[in-house]
Amino acid sequence: SQTIHQWPATLVQPVGSPLSLECTVEGTSNPNLYWYRQAAGRGLQLLFYSIGIDQISSEVPQNLSASRPQDRQFILSSKKLLLSDSGFYLCAWSAETDINEKLFFGSGTQLSVL
Amino acid sequence: AQKITQTQPGMFVQEKEAVTLDCTYDTSDPSYGLFWYKQPSSGEMIFLIYQGSYDQQNATEGRYSLNFQKARKSANLVISASQLGDSAMYFCAMREDHNTDKLIFGTGTRLQVFP
Numbered sequence: 491s492q493t494i495h496q497w498p499a500t501l502v503q504p505v506g507s508p509l510s511l512e513c514t515v516e517g518t519s520n521p522n523l524y525w526y527r528q529a530a531g532r533g534l535q536l537l538f539y540s541i542g543i544d545q546i547s548s549e550v551p552q553n554l555s556a557s558r559p560q561d562r563q564f565i566l567s568s569k570k571l572l573l574s575d576s577g578f579y580l581c582a583w584s585a586e587t588d589i590n591e592k593l594f595f596g597s598g599t600q601l602s603v604l
Numbered sequence: 605a606q607k608i609t610q611t612q613p614g615m616f617v618q619e620k621e622a623v624t625l626d627c628t629y630d631t632s633d634p635s636y637g638l639f640w641y642k643q644p645s646s647g648e649m650i651f652l653i654y655q656g657s658y659d660q661q662n663a664t665e666g667r668y669s670l671n672f673q674k675a676r677k678s679a680n681l682v683i684s685a686s687q688l689g690d691s692a693m694y695f696c697a698m699r700e701d702h703n704t705d706k707l708i709f710g711t712g713t714r715l716q717v718f719p
Contacts, residue, residue, distance in 0.1 A: 522705065524707075526709075532711060532712075533610075533695060533709050533710055533711035533712050534649075534695065534709040535709075536706055536707075536708065536709075539705055539706060541705060547705070549706075578647060580647075580649065582649070584707075587704040587705050588637075588704060589635060589636055589637035589656065589657075589699050589700070589701050589704055590637050590654060590656055590699075591637075591699070591704070592639055592651045592654060592707075593649075593651075593707050594651075595648060595649035597646075597647065597648055598647040598648065600647070
């Protein structure tokens with residue numbers, strides 16, 4: 491069966507520090523991968539999605555970046571965190587890009603930038 | 605333009621009663637899929653139910669059903685016989701056929717079930 495792992499679960503970082511959140515999927519190949527951010531009490535904002543290695547689309551301009559060094563690995567990074575980067579980050583995957591394909595989510599990372 | 609609109613930031617329902625969570629959407633694509641997810645306080649996102657734009661019947665999954673009104677572009681979630689464990693955030697989402705890479709979410713509705 492497929493599983494998705496996301497870490498760390500919580501992270502407290504000072505403003506200006508770098509960030510690296512990692513997400514891996516097991517039990518499937520060539521998944522579509524996604525990074526979402528959820529601000530406190532808000533909906534999910536799509537940040538990045540990837541349909542293959544080195545194929546990454548960015549949805550919103552920001553100081554975050556994403557990379558997919560391996561088929562089932564998706565990394566969210568920042569060189570210098572801002573206060574506004576605080577939030578709950580969710581990684582997700584789907585098998586295909588059909589309209590009926592649901593997303594499977596990781597357990598999330600609560601990031602607090604102080 | 606916002607694609608998914610959930611106008612109820614919060615809803616209350618008594619245990620064992622039914623509740624409807626509203627969702628409207630905007631798309632010019634004739635082919636699309638609509639999803640509902642539940643997010644408990646733990647933060648995980650749990651898939652509940654799916655409705656395709658060409659599906660003739662309203663989707664049902666156990667106590668969850670989707671009241672799909674295509675002409676009105678609404679896809680309301682109905683939870684029957686509410687349980688205390690249903691207390692959570694609920695998100696409506698859409699995937700369009702011309703842009704199937706992305707699943708776009710609404711802002712969510714917080715449901716609280718009281719005894």
